[in-house]
Amino acid sequence: MSFAHGTTSYRADAPSVMTTAGFVSSPALAYASAGFATVAPDYLGPGPGPGPHPWMDVPSETTAFLDMLRAARAFVPGTGRTLRHDVLVTGFSQGASAAMGLARTLQAGDDRWFRLRAVAPVSGAYGFRHAELPALLDGSLDAKSSVLYSAYLLVAWNRLHDLYDVPDEVFRAPYDTTIEALSDGSHTGPQLFAGTPDTIDALLTPHGFDLLRHPTGRLARALRVADSTCEWTQAVPVRLYAADADEQAATADTGHCEAALRSHGANAEVVGLGTPDFAGFRHLGSNVAATAAVVRWFGRLP
Known part of the structure; x- marks a missing residue:
């Protein structure tokens, strides 16, 4: 499972640094606790990486996440375990479009060892x-x-x-x-x-x-590049999770993604999360609510 986190401004908030429970890392820990081999990459820049972060740059997000999958494939045999080829992809906010970018490149066969299984982005800005x-x-x-x-x-x-x-x-x-x-x-x-x-x-x-x-x-x-992450013909289940009246990701963003997927023959499902709250924000609350929902959905997939 690949999880793409939401926007952070501080290097020390990256998953590679914040390895204990925190808002950025908690979803990845939740997925791992449910039994999934979970990767949660840094974007370029945050964490120990050099240089500033190219925020909302889908090409660099996609390569960072694909490289993390490859690193996991190289690492896991040393633990005595093995990875399956199927990859479940999710992400929140900034990570939602990053997740769609990764899903698109996996389905296109850019790495022939990994195989896209399902996609569940949360509260993304797909139509910037x-x-x-x-x-x-x-x-x-x-x-x-x-x-x-x-x-x-x-x-x-x-x-x-x-x-x-x-x-x-x-x-x-x-x-x-x-x-x-x-x-x-x-x-x-x-x-x-x-x-x-x-x-x-x-x-x-x-x-x-x-x-x-x-x-x-x-x-x-x-x-145009940033807004193209939903413009592909998916051959796997896709669920778009979103809160009602999100105060940070416009409601029209999810509609943009759904329409783009459907125009390419996809049958994406929009899953409403109601009005979850975390620290006074529905946007942040959607990350908490969707984590539980995505765990349940991915766990039911054959």
Whole structure:
């Protein structure tokens, strides 16, 4: 089983570091306790890895997760156990699209030893351009989360795709001088919360808003890649788990993924989680509720 965790900003919150019970690692521990051989990779950057994290970059997420499966295959014989070829794939939030990217590449046969068995992503932002970004910018989602995700996207993707020349093009003062350093992986979540404004209007310049509202050029091309994770013809069971009125992942995201899968002949099932709560957030609560649901579903598969 491969589990892809949600967004983190601090290197020490990566699964390779947070190996005891915590929000990031608990789902993987739950799956392992249910009897699954479970891998929970770091994304590039977090943990002991070098460099900054390329947030929501599906190609690097996919290779990181495929490499972790291969590492598990090499490691397990030394424990006296063996792995089956079938892989169950799940992930939460950022990890939902990462899970879909891994599932797509496994089904395509990019590694012929592993065989995709089923996919169960949770609360993903599968439609960043047409679902998530509009909701972040128009105030439909939690205000602070909208600030953090917009800032993370611009900083991370500027490193990858050269979206702006200097920070003050897209970020208002005083955040234009601090936001890139805050997103370097060495700052904790509380530090990031304290160092960012409470509203997106206080964060973005008019050009920053326009860039995200009307993506063109390199940003538009990058968004097409990010939003393509559900555009494949699945030959295995797929369940898309989502909470009602999620305040961080727009409801339209799951609809985008379902429609894309169905347009490719898939019969994906959307599983509503109701209104779970964790630390005051339905989005985080969906991770907790879905973990139990996914364990039960995967355990019933033949």
